[in-house]
Amino acid sequence: MDSSRAQSSGAQMIHCSNPLAQYLSHQDEIDSTISKVLKKGWYILGDECKLFESEFANYIGVKYGVGVGSGTEALHVALKSCGVAPGDEVITVSHTAVATVAAIELTGATPVFVDIEPNYYTLDPSKIEKVISPKTKAIVPVHLYGQPADIIPIVEIARKYKLKVIEDCAQAHGAMYNGRRVGSWGDVAFFSFYPTKNLGALGDGGMMVTDNEEIARNARLLREYGWAERYVSSSSGWNTRLDELQAAILRVKLRTLDKDNEVRARLSAKYDQLLEKFDIVLPKIRNKSTHVHHLYVISSSKRDSLQKYLKENGIAALIHYPVPVHLQPAYYKKFKGCDELAITENAAKEILSLPMYPELGELELLNVADVIQKFMVQND
Secondary structure, three states: OOOHHHHOOOOOOEOOOOHHHHHHHOHHHHHHHHHHHHHHOOOEOOHHHHHHHHHHHHHHOOOEEEEEOOHHHHHHHHHHHOOOOOOOEEEEEOOOOHHHHHHHHHOOOEEEEEOEOOOOOOEOHHHOHHHOOOOEEEEOOEOOOOOOOOHHHHHHHHHHHOOEEEEEOOOOOOOEEOOEEOOOOOOEEEEEOOOOOOOOOOOOOEEEEEOOHHHHHHHHHHOEOOEEEOOEEOOOOOEOOOEHHHHHHHHHHHOOHHHHHHHHHHHHHHHHHHHOOOOOEOOOOOOOEEOOOOOEEEEOOOHHHHHHHHHHOOEOOEOOOOOOHHHOHHHOOOOEOOOOOHHHHHHHHHEEEEOOOOOOOHHHHHHHHHHHHHHHHHOO
16 A cells, blocks of 8 residues: 555645535535525424424434433433432443533532443443442443443343433444344433534534433423423423524434445445554444444554654544543542543553544545554554
């Protein structure tokens, strides 16, 4: 392979993700849809939101969807709708976006960390029971990078101890575990529609999904001031609503989500083929699971040098996530479990996300592989 393609004069940066390319691939339909919504004159909690809630819930395989302002708010609403309150404990991982922990804190509850599995970077079910206490109210497993967490044993443990399971599906739109989509296993689940997600809006957005009618009802009250009827608060709540424009855009993009995920899978397989001979740990896929490859995450003891070399050659590779939540300044060893996260801490030192999005061209992918090959040869 020849790395000159990546180094050619004037070559554009190869992005790690590219929401603009995603928009351009749907531009005509999105522009037409936006125009129709604007001309309706109804911009908050109208027909587009209702239709998207129904369509997305049906796609996941559950009865109810509740659209909100962001993925973080979707988890906040989910936790509150399940009765999580100040003084409760919620089990989750530190190897996640800080949003997971921030939402738990918003309820007044306390996160309790458990370590991850080394091969899949998701919550290790074997480590849950030892941190359960009388204060434990829920478990939030994170389906990370597009990889399903080992959800069946997690649900079994939760049922044993009468805990709620709230699935973090912010990076796993369409992923499947044992023939069912993630988001349909727990009591409730939530999704982010941040622009870089597999199903991304052109702004912020999120959704909570569930089969439980009472939880869905609670969520609808919470997202809009507790209104069962307009201007009359039957319970406390706040303002977090998925607007009509974003719902309409997401309806357009939902139609091609499975196709886009298939493209991601092909790109990942190509990466595997090109990189397997190097001293790099490639992503593994859990047995009986469908990984949707939100990110293509490799692991290398030379991560920092490799990332720098890629950048010098016009390739943006990011780290998801460079600092585990429990080691960040705002949360430094603040919660239970922080001293037993060796796998999490080791992973954070070596992981690197390579460019991955459906519009990534084969030549661009080859450029990435070429540059990695050159780096590995130079640093052998």
